[in-house]
Amino acid sequence: MSQVPERSEIDTEDKWDLASIYEDDEAWQAAYESVSDRVDDLRAYEGRAIESPETLLELLELREELLREVSKVSSYASLRSAEDTRNQEYQALQAKAESLSSSAQSAASFLEPELQELDESDVESFIDAEPELAEYEHYFDDVLRMKPHTRSAEVEELLAELGEVAGASSDIYGMLSNADMTFPTVERPDGEDVEITQGNFTKLQKHPDRAFRREVYEQFYDEWADVRNAVGTSLKNSVKKDVKYARARNYETAREAALDGPNVPVEVYDNLVETVRENLDSLHRHGELKREALGVDDLRMWDLYMSMTGDEGPEIPYEQATEYIVDALEPLGEEYQERVEEGLESRWVDVYENRGKRSGAFSAGTYDTQPFILMNYQDDIASMFTLAHELGHSLHSELAKDQQPWQYADYTIFVAEVASTVNETLLTQHLLETVDDDELRMHVLDEYLERFRSTLYRQTMFADFELQIHEVAEAEGALTPDRFDETYRDLKAEFYDPAELDDRIAREWMRIPHFYYNYYVYQYATGISAAVAIVERILEEGEDAAAAYREALALGGAEYPMDVLDTAGVDMTSPEPIESALSVYDDYLDQMADLL
Template identity: 40%
Template sequence: MRERSAIEERHTWRLEDLFETDEAWEASASGVTDDLPRLEAFKGRLGESADALLEALTLRDSVSCRVGALLAYAFMRRDEQTSRTEAQALADRATALYVRTGGALSWMAPELLALDEERVRTFLDEKSDLALYRFSLEEIFRARPHVLSAPEEALMAGMGEMAQTADNVFSMLTNADMRFPVIKDEKGIEVELSEERYSRFLRSQDRRVRREAFEGILGTYRNFRNTLAASYGGSVKHDLFVSRARGYGSCLEAALDGNAIPLSVYHSTVETVRRRLDALHRYVALRKEVLAVDELHMYDLYVPLVADVDKTYDYEEALDLVRRGLRPLGDDYGALLDEGFRNRWIDVYENRGKRSGAYSWGNYGVHPYVLLNYGGTIRDVFTIAHEMGHALHRFYSDRDQPYVYSSHTIFLAEVASTTNEALLLRHLLDEAKDGRERLYLLNYSLEQIRTTLFRQTLFAEFELEVHGRAEAGEPLTPESLETLWMELNRAYYGPAVVDDLLAGEWSRIPHFYNAFYVYQYATGYASALYLSKKIVEEGLPALDRYRRFLSRGSSAPSIEILRDAGVDMTLSAPMEAAIDIFEDHLTEMEKLVAAGEHRKREGNGR
């Protein structure tokens, strides 16, 4: 595992674009601290005049934007090397300032709700600069039943730092303190396991490597089962407290209401996928046939079924492949990709202590950033396309919206990223040179839908059941969580052997600390498959709709923004269409397997 100092500068992100130095960060933090009393001075004055309301909202946005930059810088510095105490301290201070700012703003929503709505609308009509806040204020009024009194809102805001405890414990335990065993790779070389290497080892053609990686990672998590269950249980209890304090009927309702997502969208996603699990069972059976194993274990689910086409790509090759795959999005989009690739928006390689996984982050007024742990696989190439989809979604929204509407909602967050993936996959399928390469890409497509649509919906079922049990007063023990996880995996993966160690797999899913987030991977992927198909087939009209989608931020209800782009997620049709694509690709793959394409060797046809 390389140290941070061994990574070339050109492969690290340039956080100086946010703050030149830590001293500049300190100066900005001091400025925010000085402005908090100014914010609180508007308490009791919002209904005084249109000018007073505009001035208060403008100052709120200024402070919130600066706090966002402080958070982004501090947390990205921490994520470079999570064991560095000075970086942890900076992130803690940023969190504390974020919570303090929330407290300083906590009175604003209750005071707005106490105003006469007609008086506020009169303000909006009489002052043009205030009119841009119309939708934002309407959203506040929509939340009226769940906003508490000013003192109660202050208490809720003050809990913000404590509310992060469970997630922080999980992050520190799994990224900084937890040590995984050493296994031997395909060449017999001893390699220390990590989360990133685990993903690669599960794709190894050597079954011994896959099994040992599976046992090493999940065996380590099992050693901490009580701690991890307590940590996750604390997160769920926080969700339950907030939902009840705000008068919601359930944790799910509380989580979805912020973006005005109907409960039917969540339930329809789960029900549609459950109804179509026969397609996933067919794929699992085909995987068992191609691998020629007596029993298909959970560590056999990720290995590519066509080994010889399992290429690796150096980073520059990967960037070029992403550029070509995303050409249907136009020259403007391509130019922005190049700007990000050239100008150190991206932190590329894994180093000791670096946060695992990948993400995009940024702040209004500064270009977005991307964290990778690039390893050279086709999956890593798709991760570049995915995270740059997030990044450019933010870029377009920041460019075309005022700060108050610049951040797109979580419900829309995965659409642009997975549209990029879908376009890249289409490009690769179009360029496939023979049946064997096409078989490999079809397998990749099936894996994308399995892991993004089916697996994330399994996660969504898990969250729904866990929160339901908490709402019913049932304890969340390691045993109960493990039993539920095993039951769901047996239902989803039918013909496969659900290994005992899989029982603790739930405990390594970081997204569970952001309740009811994961279902949006499934809805986002279904939307992306539809949008990418329309962009390729219709050209400019579909592309114009898509560009408008990228630029709208949160300036309208999420369901409406997506519907205007052409996808109505209040219906089951988009999810059904995505599973239809899965079955179409599966049928073609079954035919290629029957023809023996999977047995041929690249270059000699045998």
Template identity: 40%
Template sequence: MAKMIPTRNEVAEEYTWKLSDLFPSDDAWRTEFSRLHETMAQLSSYKGHLGESAQTLLAFLRLQDQMEVDGDRLLSYAFRKTDEDTRAPAYQEMSAQAHNFVVELEQALSFETPELLAIDEERLASFYQSAPELEHYRLLLTRIRRKKEHTLSAEGEELLASAGSMGQAPGSIFSLLNNADLTFADAVDSQGSRHPVTHGSYIPLMESPDRTLRESAFRSLYAGYGALKNTCSAVLSAQMKQLQFFAEARRYPSALHAALAETEVPVEIYHNLIETVHQHLPTMHRYVRLRKKLLGLDQLHYYDLYAPMVADEQMEVPFTTGKDLARAALAPLGEEYLRMLNEGFDNRWIDVYENQGKRSGAYSAGVYGVHPFVLLNYTDTLSDAFTLVHEMGHALHSYLSNHHQSPTYAGYKIFVAEVASTCNEALLIHHLLNGTKEPKRRAYLINHFLERFRATLYRQTMFAEFELWCSEQTQQGRALTADTLCAKYGELNRLYYGEDIEADPEIALEWARIPHFYYNFYVYQYATGFASAVALSQRILKEGKPAVDDYLRFLSGGCSSDPVTLLQGAGVDLSTPAPISDALRYFDHLLGEMESLLGV
């Protein structure tokens, strides 16, 4: 019998996040929404006055910090409520109001950067002298003034800010299409039983030992996207065009340059990742051949990529067990880290299970002055245990940065966002492998971590290469149609996975279901973050407290320095190919151990 997905009100409260920590009610949110519009008007009143005196500039920056804190709470409540059930009209409206608020705030503050740039160096130096409290904002002001060549006039900045809602439209449209409107036919297993195909159930279905079920789920999912491929291509094309528009408006050489400038990351790191992974593609091809051999298949298909390669080995990990595993695996990070972890477990930071209409996937969203909120769609698998430690890594990174940095510098750059999460995963696999010498169980666990390598370092780099190609096509004035997107995506799959897997036509549609293509050159950071995390976890396990202290300082750093420098302080230098190469050599080592354990 097909498993029924519960409605939201059928989920036990203990497995839902506690949004009353943000606002006690929707009415309280609406009251704050009105009040923040008044604060927005106060910020606007500084227009034309930022260069008048040190005290005026200081008062403006402090008010802006407070608006950042209060606005963060406002937005988080709206978006979390929407994600509980994306079909709910009331919260769709609330989310739309929150998006509009962001656009209005950007418009209201569009004068800020031009006015700050207009203050000459001598006058700004005198401001620091007459108001020593401004020293706190020196790094912020330096970063803003560094962007002088990419900043427009006050009128131009106001125009770009007013275009913000149009820039958000492709991502919003895709989210509604993907989470609220798109449905899939049930998958049918080898016994004729039906299984709902949802975003939350798809990967567990792909991990089933029943190949008939896997193939059915695979074809069901891509039939859904295939029916909408022209709509999906139009939305993705619109995303690339809006990124190119803003990059050109700000006089960046490309959308990639514009995106990475925001995170203070050299574009060479992006290209270096792709080039280094290309050098190690033969190891991925070897892994694919091993999978084909262990599954005993004449033809390996893409719906076989998640199937267990070690027969009769499987771990069911209920949520309670997942929390216990997390505590044990993360113990090397020290008592204080475990105290924060348990605080999250015990105080409903986490929305655990899937319900009808709930946003797919998983994420963590930090909120300054409150605590992070973690969305899961937990289905009691080993993968879910890894997702739990992954998202709690994000959560505690936010928690530490928010506790150790002011609102000005608490928000860490997305370049380092995946480091803490993946370091937790590396510590979990180490803990699990340490717990068994039994060859079959070790092979099962190694296979799981090899899959993380495949899905994160290799696959996300393939995504990054595809996203870069889409951007370059757009910059060159070439159309992104369903056919051209499928052709390129199919070509990249053949490059990354090799000749030992069948070229299923459905996989060429995978681009249509990846929400991260609407995140503006985000995906490459999963790969660089994974490589960094492997290095950090190995240092923590080898060196103990000194490495942990460096790591916790990194987690507490927010954006108090550029992200490459912060990582260097923890012992990882991504300005060189070494961390990527070292991680891929570790993949090769684990692959060799698995081959040895299984005698192939």
């Protein structure tokens, strides 16, 4: 029987190195206590933030010092918790860290309302009097930009203190889906038993035996049906939280509030949904091509992840995947390649699935730590692409930290999803051009088409779902599991028109954690659109375009997202990058049709 191993059974070299943050839990506890004792030092500046340029600089430097340490404390606790969500000790650490983070944000919450008492000329005068404040010029501009949506110091402090509670729906969902839910064990066609998990569900949906895929699909979604009311209540309250926080900050909608944070025009969101909807025929063509390739009368939901080549695809061990990825990144420059290789050798990556481990994948870390990548590597092409994706995030962070001070090293998700998808696109180009194995090349092409489908089309569908359920809440409508089912099923039917839907697929919204992230998913779709445009430019223009792209990554948050992408040569206010990406999708569909 194929069982998921315990964490203790995983080799050390295949685990991330959290000792690089704190040597052990005792060191974490000491850091936690030290910074906890100093959080109130920030409150001593309340009412005094702008009494003089010197006082403001003191406050900004103290805030940086404390928040950098809080970030390390939070990162260590969060990563330990992700290793095994069943471990109550680390759940407690994470809870303490979240409380500390909330307290620190609350203690500093007076800063922005007090800064907003200034105007642009006041800021200029402060900088003239204290030149070191010039480093914060973009930060001041961003704070003043948000003046209409910032409340009094008292209200801001209350909102900051409520941050820990406001995340309860997401926390509950995460514990339910990762720690408490267990899925059935099913028998493979070869007679071996395998336990279904969040981590391996998609891989099992690529098994060539259609009856087996159907059994996995039905067993998986039937398990979700048993927690339908709990998950529905959790998502409802998460959406209501988004709406209420937006109204508290004088926004008309939660979407407007979410996009205004990074200063992304709402038109970008609408442009994405409209452009993708106008091009659903390409997605429908993909579905029909898959139906023909699989030789089935009707394309069913348990066929959607199946390779058009008709089998699971070649095995890609982790070591082979890292070699392919490093080679594929050559167009980004030798230094970029070397940083990736060094990271892979320095235990950035927690490679394999273990029992209780958080599902999915992510890249994390702080200004003062190395990156940390959570994987649930499955020795397949999909996992290889996911690793390339997360390494894009990690290198983005590294380049930004190299060039920017702390306050600008972080960047918005809108830009982040470009960096990750550029790596995926380069990996595809590299493998299609250099690998002699026709089977592998066909699977790579199929994998990229699938990732394109799931990134541009599927995430846009998710974005449409997210918009619709928030609009219900904003109109004081009732959000129930039935309403979620109906809305999601209608969208699924529209986007996947050639496929035959069943009742279970209406529950798919229940397994998507990103719906708790407040208008997050659209950025995957805009990200792949911008990434394709950037890669095309790099391959055509060479080092000049690559240098412009690296410069954009190194900007971090020193400029607004639209300006960062403009540095890389992309205008996301236009439908052109999306249409260009869809054109590439069509080209790859042509290639696959010819191969088949």
